[in-house]
Amino acid sequence: MTNAFKRLIALVFLTFLPFVAFSQVQQEIAPPYNIKTVAFMKDGQNAYPFFRLNEPFTFVFDDLFGNEANYYYSIQHCNYDWTPSSMLSINDYIRGFDTQRIQTYTNSFNTLQIYSRYTLAFPNKFTTLLLSGNYILKILNEDQEVIFTRRFVLYEDMATVPVQVKRTRDMSTNLEKHNLDFSIKSRGFIFQMPLQNVKIALFQNGRFDNAIYNVKPQYTIGNDLIYKYDKETQFWAGNEYLYFENKDIRNAVNNVVRITAGEIYNTILYTNEARANKPYTFFPDVNGNFVTKNINLSVTDPMVESDYTWVFFSLSAPAYYGKDLYIGGMFNNYAKTPEYKMDYNEKTKLYEKAVMMKQGFNNYMYISTDKNGKVDGKNAVDGNFYQTENEYTILVYYRENNDRYDKVIGVGTANSTDIIN
Template sequence: MQNVKQIIFALVFTSFLMGQELKEKAPPNHIGTIIFQAEEQIENTPIVELGKAFTLSFDDLNADEAYYYYTIQHANADWTASELFKSEYINGFDEVRIRNMSNSSATLQSYTHYALSIPNRDTEIISSGNYVLSVFDDKQELVFTKRFVVYEQQANVQVGVFRLRDLEGIDSKQRIEIGVQTAKINTRQPDQEISVWALQNYRWSSARKIPKYDYVMNQSLRFEYDNNLIFEGGNEYLFFDTKDIRSAGGNVAYIRRENLYQSILYPNYVRNGTVYTYAPDINGNFVIQTTEGFNPNTDADYTEVTFRLRSSETNYDFYVTGLFNQHLPQPVHKLEYDSANNLHQLTIRLKQGVYNYKYIAIGSAGQLFENGVGGSYWETENEYLALVYMRKFGDRYDRLIGVGIGNSRQIQN
């Protein structure tokens, strides 16, 4: 009976999603440290080659060994649900319980660690394209979702990073150029069958479609002049290091011990309007590490991290963001103003490791200022991802036939 309910629920849920953009849903407070690890990719890079394995892991801070289930939804290039039946993109089935779970070991914060690896005995992805993996609890309530893409190695894709041609924005923006080799793909109408999307530092909120190629040279579609190829440079991410939970350092000013260890970070300052300063970062990512154990999945503890932003500005709301909250800041990530110390501060619980983060500002009317605190500079190191899709006449979904990566470390004039 339970299986029948799950099947009916999945059918209704999939029908409901048709035509809607499948966005990432942030997890509740008791779910932490969501990590997507694809084979042969840097941790938390949401791209995986068709036929290769990936693992999604997370922690439940309720530590009650709750049951969680997963579903996988195929999407079009614009992240609307595709028309494919599940049997057309999955060999086997989903709506299965995540069986791999283990409890934390000798930590002040108890938690249960879950890990889902695909392919597994129940599920194998057999089609390329965009995907959304959804995690549900045993009450069939949606807990969180995670976007990722599965690609075929059909088209060779090059991405170059350049300074702007125009003087307006030349000091704060970067421009990319994309080349798509068509020698190995059979397309007679590339302007109708090929679509290209680009994003910065793997942030889905930065993704934009490049409408059409500008010209063809040596069997390569060249995308060079569209305004959607221009991105704000932003600034290098801030960072902190809590691998050693008992010691300051790594931008941790001092440590306190209450129920958990508390890591108080040095105050940050508004960098917008200042001179650019290079500081190596991992483009908003985080890496779980600990000096107190051998397996960071279950040996790393959680610490209360206090962020502090030195500013007297009260006309904007400030939030802390990074991949640790999927670049989806919630009300719990909003800094509160401390007038006595003339700073905004926030404390959140994070697992030990090395983290990148930044501050964003939101105005009273809800307008987002992504780089209002950190500023935007052409020199900033950013990584750009180009996604190339093909949908031939009569096809019912967008195949992801190639990906390309470029970095502004090699920025050209």
């Protein structure tokens, strides 16, 4: 190979490298240790990251450094597969400006652990989002370095999505899975080439880490798209979320065995036992959500007057050789990072972990992953039971033949409490 030919190959590679990088899937970047209690909110409550276009919502997080650092935000519109929408300019999907400083923040008050709480509202005086679809919200520091990112989706009401949760027909998993039967009905327009142009995404309790993609319509009736699959639209049902409550941070109640004092309080939970081989037991949960709360009578704003505490988790379970176990919930966006990975203690024969969390009511679960870091729902530590109550969301994406982006034209929801055979 001549030197001239090598230089030609290098030139071609460098020419196309920006396009390759730009088409990369935009993964969520977990926040660093000092960023906690990250959440999307609607009407003052934590919410799954799916919002109607032009509907107001907020994004919040705490910085445990508490030094009133300057944080900025940037927003990227993405295709169905979470690659950047390369055919759109930023002015196509944002009215206003990008990379703006988050101007609303409040310092904690009367807490042992100091922190600054940041609130970013949409729309705001700088930024209005114009298009439906997938979005990546990037939080940057003063040096314009990305600190962490979160996905969210905006949708329009152009189609209805009737959904029914059913038990699977496969007798080997009939007691362990939920199957989603649904259809897509457009409102006043005809789908163009629906097998190619219509795509769906299925979510269990608002989670991205076990979402289902790339399922085509099974058949059509007129302009209605029908999905009645036996396997392609199934989720492992899991078990009810575990919980603890420490809205009074100095008293041991509701699955807290004791409280100890230190620089901040330590909240020691009762040891959980793996439930995979135990009978299903119903108890209400909030499907992974959490509520920040401090019941001290002097508290006027629990969002900045609630304290942080070290929460000590322990799990009695068989040694999961070749698998990793994580603590997950909406409080940490089900992150699979070392901060939430359970450690096996050979002396106590328990999986253990201490996590700093904000006081209130918290749902959590133990997540098993395979060697590639993928959620292993089949071998869930707490088992899979069709009786489990889960919330399911279906998003419908559509790109007409001449469109430049994947819009989200409808959403369907269903709860497994209404499961049928």
